[in-house]
Each structure stands twice: as structure tokens, then as C-alpha cells.
Amino acid sequence: MSDLSVFVFESLEVRFVGTPEKPEWIAADVCAILEIQNVSQALTSFDEDERGICNVYTPGDDNPQGQEMLTVTEAGLYRLIFKSRKPVAKRFQRWVFHEVLPSLRRTGRYEMPKPNQQQNTKPTLDELVNFGQKILSGTRLSAELQTITILRGVQALCPEIAPMAQELVGAIQEIVATPDRHLSPTAIGELYAERNGLSQPIKPQIVNRVLEFAGLQTKEVQIKTDTNGKQSHKNIWHLTEKGKLWGTVTRDKARTHDKIVEHVRWLPDVLEVIDLSVEEN
Structure with missing residues (x-):
């Protein structure tokens, strides 16, 4: 049984069952904070090193051995935080990565700061970069995308480096934003079907809807009225800040006229952070 x-x-309990060397939390507690309803479903796609099970005893349990509960490791915690679109996710992420984990690694434990205690535990840039590299090294994201993710994370915690971070991200995206690497929603649906042995690709409308639900893009509905008064609707997609990690905007000449139109295109890595399986049927 775990200690x-x-x-x-923010007045909500988070049970910690790991060690400073191998942090591990009760998944249900983390999901409650992030307002994720179905714990088991949230962890379905997690790898073995991102989730676990431990026996936890709480007062009132009939079984002295406690009850089995799902847990998440440090890498799994990162993925759970990313799944949540709630404002609390950003606050929770900052608390864990800015206070809890540095304290665990420095002292072997985490203590709630006293109200009059000055906080001077901001990690260095090297510590932030090393932490990001450690988390992302076990993922299947490309090297370029890992670098962009780390830069954006460091920028969020250290606003003073924002101009430099933005320049670096822009330079990397110029290298990786090529037509042969960034795919249309149609191509993303076809790639998913190929990887999962489906007889039919996922329709681009569904891919766009899932991308929108994941907070990677937003929709603008453009309404046009022809000379007969008939209206037509067209969806215009825009990348969010979160979506810029995986997407880019390309500009091409329209097929029916010479006007230049914009399209959102995606790196294949985006399939690691969206779940098209719920739309297969």
C-alpha cells in the first residue's frame, strides 16, 4: 500500500502517493480539479508510464488493504492538464510545476506556504527547459514541436522573454511549415483511418469539429446572400494560440477565382492530442 x-x-485535496523521484497522484483528485468527469475514459489512451494503480486506504474503508485507485505519473499529469479546457487548468499547472514539483525535488516534500512567507522559488530558465525536455522526451511529438512547446511554456512562466521566444518559435515554424508536412483536415482524417485500419476515412467536417472541441481552432460562420436572396453558410477556421503548436495557416489561390484564401493545415502530430475514435461511427 502506498504512503x-x-x-x-484552492481548497481541494490532491492525494499524492509517489516519491520525489517518481511523483504520482490519485487521478480522480486531479480530474475533479480539472473538471474532467470520466476518469477512466480520460486515461484510456495513456501509456503505461503515464498511469498506474495503487491501493489507498481511507477512514471508513472495510478493507484494511484499502481500495485500488487509478493514478497518474508526472507525464500523465501533464497530459491530463492539457485535456482540460477550463481556466483552472492553467492555475493548477502553474501550482504543480512552479511550486509542488520544485519543492518535492529540493526538499523531498511539499509544504503549504505560510501567508507571510515570501515566495522566491521561481525556477531558472535552464530548470524550465530541462523539465520540459524530460516531460516531452517520452512522447511521440517531433523534435521541432517539442522545442516549440517548451518555448511557449517558458514564455508563459517568464513573460519577460516573450519577444525572444516569439522570434524563435517563428523561425522554427518557418522551417517546419511546409506543404508536405502540414496536412488538410481531409488528409488528417485519411491518415487516422490508415493508422487504425479503418475502411473509411474520418470526414473533414468531423476532424474540424474535434479540433475545435480540443481548443485548437475557432469557427467563424460567413453568411453570403446571392442575387436571388438565397443564403449560404461557410465555416472559416482560425488557429488559437494553443493550436499554433500543431497548425499553420497557408495562403493559396482559390479554385474558382484569383482571390487568395487562407487554409488551416496541421502537422500529423496533432493526432496525438485529439481523439477521433469517438467519431469513428
């Missing part, structure tokens, strides 16, 4: 420590985030 149990209880941390408190």
Missing part, C-alpha cells in the same frame, strides 16, 4: 500525502489546491 499517502494530501496536498491542497
Whole structure:
């Protein structure tokens, strides 16, 4: 049975069952904070090193061995935070990565700061970069995308480096934003079907809807009225800041006229952060 420590985030308890060398949290507690309803479903696609099971005893349990509960490791915690679109996710991420993990690694434990205690535990840039590299090294994201993700994360915690970070991200995207690497929603649906042995590709409308639900793009509905008064609707997609990690905007000449139109295109890596399986049927 795991030793149990209880941390408190914004008055909500988070049970910690790991060690400073191998942090591990009760998944249900993390999901409750992030407002993720179905814990088992949220962890379905997690790799073995991102999730686990431990016996946890709580007062009132009939079984002295406790009950089995799903857990998430440090890498799994990162993925859960990313799944949540709630504002609390950003606050929770900052608390975990800015306070809890540095304290665990420095002292072997985490203590709630006293109200009059000055906080001077901001990690260095090297620590932030090393932390990002450690988390992302076990993923299947490309090297370029890992670098962009780390840069954006460091920028969020250190706004003073924002101009430099934005220049670096722009330079990397200029290298990787090529037509042969960035795919249309149609191509993303075909790639997913090929990887999963489906007889039919996922329709681009569904791919766009899932991308929107994941917070990677937003939709603008453009309404046009012809000379007969008949209206037509066209969806115009725009990348969000979050979506810029995986997407880019290309400009091409329209097929029916000479006007230049914009299209959102995606790196194949985006399939690692969206779930098209719910739309297969």
C-alpha cells in the first residue's frame, strides 16, 4: 500500500502517493480539479508510464488493504492538464510545476506556504527547459514541436522573454511549415483511418469539429446572400494560440477565382492530442 500525502489546491485535496523521484497522484483528485468527469475514459489512451494503480486506504474503508485507485505519473499529469479546457487548468499547472514539483525535488516534500512567507522559488530558465525536455522526451511529438512547446511554456512562466521566444518559435515554424508536412483536415482524417485500419476515412467536417472541441481552432460562420436572396453558410477556421503548436495557416489561390484564401493545415502530430475514435461511427 502506498504512503499517502494530501496536498491542497484552492481548497481541494490532491492525494499524492509517489516519491520525489517518481511523483504520482490519485487521478480522480486531479480530474475533479480539472473538471474532467470520466476518469477512466480520460486515461484510456495513456501509456503505461503515464498511469498506474495503487491501493489507498481511507477512514471508513472495510478493507484494511484499502481500495485500488487509478493514478497518474508526472507525464500523465501533464497530459491530463492539457485535456482540460477550463481556466483552472492553467492555475493548477502553474501550482504543480512552479511550486509542488520544485519543492518535492529540493526538499523531498511539499509544504503549504505560510501567508507571510515570501515566495522566491521561481525556477531558472535552464530548470524550465530541462523539465520540459524530460516531460516531452517520452512522447511521440517531433523534435521541432517539442522545442516549440517548451518555448511557449517558458514564455508563459517568464513573460519577460516573450519577444525572444516569439522570434524563435517563428523561425522554427518557418522551417517546419511546409506543404508536405502540414496536412488538410481531409488528409488528417485519411491518415487516422490508415493508422487504425479503418475502411473509411474520418470526414473533414468531423476532424474540424474535434479540433475545435480540443481548443485548437475557432469557427467563424460567413453568411453570403446571392442575387436571388438565397443564403449560404461557410465555416472559416482560425488557429488559437494553443493550436499554433500543431497548425499553420497557408495562403493559396482559390479554385474558382484569383482571390487568395487562407487554409488551416496541421502537422500529423496533432493526432496525438485529439481523439477521433469517438467519431469513428
